[in-house]
Amino acid sequence: MAGHRVLLVAAVVIASVVLPAGAAHADVPAGACALPATGAHLTEGVPTPAGSAPSHGTVRTTMVFVDFPDAPATDTPASLRDNLLPGGPNWFSASSYGNLNLSVKAVTTRFHRMPRPSTDYGWRRGLTAEAHARYLNDALTAVGRTVSFSGTQVFYVVPTRAATEISFSPAYINPLTAPDGSTIPRSVTFGQDMWYWGSKVLNHETGHALGLPDLYGYQGDSHRFVGGWDVMGLISGPGPDLLAWHKWKLNWLRYDQIGCVSRTGRYTDTLVPVSTPGGRKAVVIRTGPTTALVAEARARTGLDATACATGVLIYAVDAATPSGSGPVVVKDSRPNSGGCDGHELNDAPFTTGSRFHDPTSNTTIDVTTRSGNDHRIVIAFGTSP
Structure with missing residues (x-):
């Protein structure tokens, strides 16, 4: 029953879209942003394959x-x-x-x-x-x-x-x-x-x-993928609340709390921190058959109260990458900064006025304004920002 419930919710979530400024509601096909489960060990696909403990x-x-x-x-x-x-x-x-x-x-x-x-x-x-x-x-x-x-x-x-x-x-x-x-x-x-x-x-x-993979690496620098931004990575990290992707995967987010970008265009949205109830929790940008970029807000609230940096956390997800090999990779807004609270990636979030660009998918994310802990972002997908 739990597996069927998650499947039904996921089918609704993927129909939620971010609206380009001044545009009508886009007609997103089913499955546009929910990456399919693969044979990878503890795949990041949505929904979690049957057999895991229920998450509700x-x-x-x-x-x-x-x-x-x-x-x-x-x-x-x-x-x-x-x-x-x-x-x-x-x-x-x-x-x-x-x-x-x-x-x-x-x-x-x-x-x-x-x-x-x-x-x-x-x-x-x-x-x-x-x-x-x-x-x-x-x-x-x-x-x-x-x-x-x-x-x-x-x-x-x-x-x-x-x-x-x-x-x-x-x-x-x-x-x-x-x-x-x-x-x-x-x-x-x-x-x-x-x-x-x-x-x-x-x-x-x-x-x-519950079906979640290890986000730390089994070889090399163990925490090079996500640092302390999810308890499935560095357990003692300063911002250990689960990523919005994992909360979606576990059916803890409503359909209208995930935005989906799967078509070329320019989109805007306002992100509410994952550590507080309600509001838009993430925007998912579908970049390939098993891959996506995700943007979410992180703040010093709730389980993230000890976070040493805040802003918009951006990361790549690959449902075909197994547990322990980097199924999630956080994008660092301050590379080689030394980070904070013990790891390079702990200061990774993008702040107001900063820009992320992924040349592979031709995706640009600008963090334009902040109101309290909420952040407004502008996404250019497959087009000029």
């Missing part, structure tokens, strides 16, 4: 706590829970404008002892999908029938802090079968990095369960 309404999750023969717990399940809750669910409520309620059943009565030492699960060797599945299935076996998994859509496994071998927090996007026979569509295992990232690691990894 109440998502039911179960959280259990484990320790190991070689790493018995010296802490309490409640202390681990409190590092993730209620911060994670509250973050999703704010980012989704109240559309997503992440309900977490945290079983804090005791630690469940894993059958193997923590060193046997492969984290030090890079953690294969097979090793990850074995870890999750061992956790389910350890829990047994003491917990009901009926209706669980995401399964969380949190290890004692004493298990230093379980170093990082990956998501598992294949289904599992619980001891009570329930099918669990998606899972997340937490590691020692939860103590560095805090509750936002839950948002990043649950983002994968």
Whole structure:
């Protein structure tokens, strides 16, 4: 049902257009700006392919706590829970404008002892999908029938802090079968990095369960693609709210909140920051079969309250590029500036009086005026500005 709902909304969103000054409403064909899903891992296509956890309404999750023969717990399940809750669910409520309620059943009565030492699960060797599945299935076996998994859509496994071998927090996007026979569509295992990232690691990894890709790079400069402009990139970034593209992909934006440019011409629009409810959130410029440029406003409000720069964030999206290889690339208005708050791209937004030009698609975006946190832009697509 969730997949059908997203599909229907997307079909409406792509019919929304930005009006050229003085022009009539354009007749945009269906599919003009929603990039199609591809075979790329965690594709940025709209809508998200079926099988992901639902992104609307109440998502039911179960959280259990484990320790190991070689790493018995010296802490309490409640202390681990409190590092993730209620911060994670509250973050999703704010980012989704109240559309997503992440309900977490945290079983804090005791630690469940894993059958193997923590060193046997492969984290030090890079953690294969097979090793990850074995870890999750061992956790389910350890829990047994003491917990009901009926209706669980995401399964969380949190290890004692004493298990230093379980170093990082990956998501598992294949289904599992619980001891009570329930099918669990998606899972997340937490590691020692939860103590560095805090509750936002839950948002990043649950983002994968919802169908979102990694926006950091698996090789080279990890954060060269988006810096700190989306929690799916640099988790601790100063502007971590999800990109408007992701909010559209997750069906958190109404059809009239996305503008679409797919024909040669000159267009104007006013962007309202993604971190505040209501208003036009982005303009999407279709540049190819699987590619688009997106412009959105970012401000020091809501989840972006600590942003070290504001303005119009412009980025390229490619639905054929897999997770971890740059499916989203932010355009830097101040290249080689050194950035702010720890990364070159954190000061990337374009401000009043600045211009972005993409010679490949012959697209120019001018940021003309600002009113409060709203920004007016003029787009020339396939024509002179």
